[in-house]
Amino acid sequence: MLRIINNGFRPAQPDGIIFDLDGVLMNSSPIHADAYRQALSALPIGHFDYSRLAGLRTIDGIRLLLNGASILFSEEQIEALAAAKSRIALERIVAENPIVPGARGVLQALFQVHRLALGTSASVGSVNAFLDRNSIRPLFHCVVHSGDVSRAKPAPDIFAAAARGINLAPEQCLVVEDARAGIAAAKAAGAVACGIPSTCAANDLEQAGADCLIDRLEDLLEIGAWR
16 A cells, blocks of 8 residues: 655656665565674674664675774774675575565566666675576666665665666656665655665654655555556
């Protein structure tokens, strides 16, 4: 079910739909949270709320946690921690393939009407594993990952690049996001931001600026009824 958050937002069929990956098309947020914990297990980080890190590049998430714990590390040490976290997460993603049930069918249906793009802070390894393991690469007209841009979410670069990749202005695109940083990036790019509360609470997505919310991916199939 589509729920309007922004009173100024009037639903209209978008020409393009840009999907985040982790937490939207993959049930991978628990995997990433555990990977952070394992990579940082030797450090006095303590409990942390993964939803604060969702949507960020891993190295930015590591920096955020270290700063919060007042731990001073060199750039080389930070990069090593980020590499360890990414390796742990990728191994599980490859082994478990946590694609959201029904995601492939939703993408296939939307592909018939809309230009689809993937815009994600995930590594190229995670992106390729997801696309190729599930044979859905042909459903995306454009794929943008963290290595393709200089500034990560919440900067608008990923979604701006994805919109260019499908030959549309961001204003013609709907971005589907589960994280506060992603919603902020979508709005900064000028796109319509649609939140799905799989990783962050609906209230958090609303506060980040979401124009609308859906409960599950299948709700996007109602786009044809939007006016």
